[in-house]
Amino acid sequence: MVQKPRVLLAGRSAEAVETLRAGLAGSTKFAWATRIISNGHADPLAGVQPVPDALVLRFDPESLAELAALADTSPDARPPLIVVGPAGNAEAVRLAVRSGARDFLAESVQPAELIAALERLFSEPRRGGAVAPPKAEVTVVLGAAGGVGTSFVACNLARALVTEAEAPTLLMDLDINNAPLASFLDLSPERGLLPAIAEVEFMDEHALQGYVTRHRSGLHLMGAPSKSVVFAKDVDVARLAKLIGVVMGRYRHVVIDASHTLDDVNLTALGMARNVLLVVQQSVVQLKQAARLLRVLYADVGIPDERILVVVNRYLKRSTVGLEDIRRTLARARLMTLPNQYQTVLASVDGGVPLLDLDRSTAIAKAIIEVQKEIVGTPRTERTGLFRRALPLFSGD
Numbered sequence: 001m002v003q004k005p006r007v008l009l010a011g012r013s014a015e016a017v018e019t020l021r022a023g024l025a026g027s028t029k030f031a032w033a034t035r036i037i038s039n040g041h042a043d044p045l046a047g048v049q050p051v052p053d054a055l056v057l058r059f060d061p062e063s064l065a066e067l068a069a070l071a072d073t074s075p076d077a078r079p080p081l082i083v084v085g086p087a088g089n090a091e092a093v094r095l096a097v098r099s100g101a102r103d104f105l106a107e108s109v110q111p112a113e114l115i116a117a118l119e120r121l122f123s124e125p126r127r128g129g130a131v132a133p134p135k136a137e138v139t140v141v142l143g144a145a146g147g148v149g150t151s152f153v154a155c156n157l158a159r160a161l162v163t164e165a166e167a168p169t170l171l172m173d174l175d176i177n178n179a180p181l182a183s184f185l186d187l188s189p190e191r192g193l194l195p196a197i198a199e200v201e202f203m204d205e206h207a208l209q210g211y212v213t214r215h216r217s218g219l220h221l222m223g224a225p226s227k228s229v230v231f232a233k234d235v236d237v238a239r240l241a242k243l244i245g246v247v248m249g250r251y252r253h254v255v256i257d258a259s260h261t262l263d264d265v266n267l268t269a270l271g272m273a274r275n276v277l278l279v280v281q282q283s284v285v286q287l288k289q290a291a292r293l294l295r296v297l298y299a300d301v302g303i304p305d306e307r308i309l310v311v312v313n314r315y316l317k318r319s320t321v322g323l324e325d326i327r328r329t330l331a332r333a334r335l336m337t338l339p340n341q342y343q344t345v346l347a348s349v350d351g352g353v354p355l356l357d358l359d360r361s362t363a364i365a366k367a368i369i370e371v372q373k374e375i376v377g378t379p380r381t382e383r384t385g386l387f388r389r390a391l392p393l394f395s396g397d
Contacts (some may be wrong), residue, residue: 004031005122008079010044011058012037012066016107020058020084022122023111030118042069045078052079054121056114058083067095072136086110090264093238097271098302104238136170136248137274139375143260144280144290149313151175152349153279153338153371155184159354160372161249162219167252167376172244173223174258174265176230181223181257182213186352189213192224197239203246217357222247223257232263242264244272254373259287262296270301275375276308280330282321287329294330305366309374314340336374338367 007030011017014036021034033052037044042065044057054144055078059067070078083096087106096104101118141157143150151173158171173181173193182189189212196203196211204209213221247254256273258266270276280290290310297303310330312323315337323335341364348358355365 004029004173004292005118006031006033006050006055007054007056008033008035008044008048008052009056010035010037010066011084012060012063013058016058016060020109020114021228022054024114027111027115029115037066042066043073044070045073050335054080054082054118056082056084056118057091058187059083061086061089061092064092064095067092071095071098082114082117082121084114087236087238090237090267093241094267094271097241097268104241106238134255136251137297137375138244138248138254138256138269138272139275140256140258140269140275141277141279142258142266142293144278144286144293145260145283148260148279148281148286149338150259150279151180151184151257152345153277153311153313153368154255155181156348156355156365156368157277157372157375158255159215159217159219159356160368161253161255161375162217162282163337164369164372165253168218168220168250169253169255170222170247170251171352172221172247172254172256172269174256175223176235176265176271176368177226179223180223181227182225184349185219185221185354186272187213187215187221189221189224193222193243194225194226194230194235194242196222197236200242200246201238203243205250208246208250217354220251232261232265235265235270237264241272242270244269260293262293262301267301270297270303271332273303274307276303277371278308278310279313280303280310280326281314282312282316282322282326284320287321287326308334309371311371314338314339316340336367336371338371339363387393 009017009020017034017036024032044066057066081099081101082103083101084105085092085107093104102121105113105117141150141154146315158169161169173179179192188239191211212222214220253358256269258269281288298305310332312335326335341362344364345361348355355368
């Protein structure tokens with residue numbers, strides 16, 4: 001007799017957990033159990049034996065201690081997780097991402113929606129006896145300040161990954177209002193990030209192609225200027241996380257062009273990042289901003305230090321701020337530099353031609369290739385603990 005998968009429904013609100021259980025009472029696909037978390041515990045799995053095959057955690061917006069406890073647990077020691085709760089709580093989404101949650105379902109969730117999410121979860125590890133393909137590595141390119149060349153670095157890094165790493169690559173533009181990456185690639189996309197977020201429930205590998213634009217190099221772009229002004233606070237970050245999960249299942253590399261502002265949109269992307277490129281220039285003011293940003297990324301956002309690569313853009317040997325000054329200020333032994341070749345960069349940006357297509361023999365094109373090699377690199381051992389990236393899948397399949 002085949003044993004049914006064991007699913008634990010847990011939460012602080014007895015009423016909310018009972019509502020979930022009652023809605024699922026008619027389903028015979030899973031064996032259900034419930035747990036009401038008392039004030040003395042934060043870990044939903046504390047003392048639970050045997051460990052369930054899946055955990056459905058209903059969180060309260062006033063208390064996110066349960067999500068934080070799961071995020072601080074080794075992924076190997078916890079079952080696959082689905083999070084249920086009120087929509088619009090950006091901190092809950094970030095903690096869910098860090099906990100390796102497979103889905104985030106906004107209340108009031110329908111029983112059929114939860115059952116479908118569980119079916120996806122249990123179908124992920126193996127399909128037809130074959131191990132599921134690895135998910136993409138997400139690289140977020142972040143600026144220490146505005147105007148440091150973040151979009152230029154993101155665009156050319158993604159372009160290099162296509163041919164140098166021979167890997168399917170998506171470039172995502174988080175600047176919803178301006179979407180400059182389309183101009184960098186001389187593309188005119190009709191649909192960008194916002195329509196993709198709006199339709200994420202219906203997104204699969206085939207539907208995804210309707211929201212990306214293909215560059216002649218093979219690089220795919222998701223990004224188009226918005227027809228009206230959109231504020232970051234109006235973007236549903238849970239849906240954005242789901243969308244990133246979808247594209248992670250289609251590409252080997254996802255390069256995300258973020259800004260220097262740590263708003264909810266950028267923080268959601270950072271929460272799913274395997275690598276972070278922090279772009280700086282040789283400026284005392286920028287170094288102070290970069291040092292503060294590094295502290296926030298490590299201490300508050302929880303990005304492991306070895307996952308952050310500092311790239312000095314428009315590098316000049318004869319500058320009042322040298323590499324040793326940058327290493328000392330940012331406490332970084334490893335820096336990468338992109339030389340200041342103004343005319344070459346201007347021709348690339350104005351012509352909408354990436355460096356590797358314009359002239360790969362230039363010093364800056366070669367430097368971009370070196371950054372790409374650093375990103376691809378030798379596989380690094382995954383860390384356990386708060387921010388081990390367990391390839392969170394927000395309805396990614």
